[in-house]
Amino acid sequence: MLTFEQKQQIFARFDELEEKSVSMGRLNYHFEGSKREKTLVIKHLHPNGNAWLYAPFLERDDLDKEGYLNIRDLSESEIEQLLKEAIGYLSTDGDPYQEGFxxxxxxxxxxxxxxxxxxxxxxxxxxxxxxxxxxxxxxxxxxxxxxxxxx
Structure with a gap:
């Protein structure tokens, strides 16, 4: 499992994410450029290395009710890929049709x-x-x- 600091370094590579402190030494990462209601991409990065990544675009049974995936035991490359996908997902409004179609x-x-x-x-x-x-x-x-x- 990657440490808190290792995960923090991964998240810091994404300039579009804004780090915010929350309770118990945890950190959240927001994507303020989101075109959807949700801006919280990484929820509760805990000093023990546990964290949740917003991934409702994945069809998996292990997402929580809000669409977050536990990334505690994922590799650096898996986390980077999921972050790219999450930011891509939040960068669209989800509408398959363009204005003027x-x-x-x-x-x-x-x-x-x-x-x-x-x-x-x-x-x-x-x-x-x-x-x-x-x-x-x-x-x-x-x-x-x-x-x-x-x-």
Missing amino acids: YEWYQDGNGDALKLSYENKMWIIYTGENVEAVFPTREAALGYLADEGFQD
Whole structure:
């Protein structure tokens, strides 16, 4: 197991992490540039070398209920890789669609509607007029299907 100091040196290599002292001599490391609600990447680096790394992107059974992985017995390279992945994960808002994304849908009569992603909402346009607005893509696609439109 890596020591407290060894883990502290690993975390210090990541300029985007900010070290903050917490109780009982423990340290937390925050990523203030996070595009998600979470900024805490390393939780409770303890003087005994134990620590938790935020990794909800991993599909593992040993994550705690908040998505943290115990890194007590991980190697330096494993910790570095997980830190890179965690910062990468927190650097995105998790939205798979970019602002301005759009698709065209047609019905059997040749009429066309545009489905556009704007301000985290799905908007259906008839020409330049708004036909409908939906909070999810699935709801918008359901509406289009009900109205006989396909991509």
